[in-house]
Amino acid sequence: MRNWQRDLRRASFRGVRFWVEDDSSEDGRRVVVHQIVGGEVPVTEDMGRRVATFDVRAYVxxxxxxxxxxxxxxxxxxxxxxxxxxxxxxxxFVRCLACRPSRSRDRAGYVGFDLSFVAAGGAFSALATGIPALRLTFGVNLGPVSLALSVDL
Structure with missing residues (x-):
């Protein structure tokens, strides 16, 4: 059986580490729905891939x-x-849209965060493909194999 506690990476942004309570992502397609007068069936038009967003409930x-x-x-x-x-x-590679910290008197030493990110796209998406992405994604569990995949970003 898989040891999830061992396999889950600690989160970070710009090298600053934090813990994650929960996170969600959203992506999909940009679709325009055209409702035709007198028509019974709408016409849909695919406008391309939707920008990925990430919402994170984090804490330190x-x-x-x-x-x-x-x-x-x-x-x-x-x-x-x-x-x-x-x-x-x-x-x-993302850009941070919002960072909302929250503190409570009853939870000394704990600061929660609601974080929102959007995929950077453009040149940054090209950097996150291929071997660098494999190394970043799976490097934690590859051991000596990760040395063979070393590529500087």
Whole structure:
């Protein structure tokens, strides 16, 4: 039986590590629906692939959670795209759309975050394909084989 606790990666964005409570992603197609006057069946038009989005409920928890939360907020506030690594998704180049921290008096040493990301696309999507993507996605479990796949990004 698979050991999920061992296989799940710790999450990070711009190298700042955090834990994930839950995450979701959304992608698909951009479809326009044309409703024709007097028609019984609509006409649909495929406009291409939809931009992937990622929503993450994250947290940092430690004796220095206040400093870790500042680091994550700073990483999310920087311009440009960077690598997002989630426990079960392949690493993606994304831009951070929103970073909402939450703190509670009853949970000292714990800072929660609601994070939203959008796939960077363009040149960044080309970097995340092929051997680099394989190394980033599976490098944790490849052991010595990962050395053979080493490609600098």
């Amino acid at each position: 928890v430690s004796d220095v959670a206040d400093l870790e939360s500042l680091a994550l907020r700073a990483a999310c506030g920087l311009p440009g795209a960077s690598l997002l690594t989630l426990p079960m998704e392949p690493p993606q």
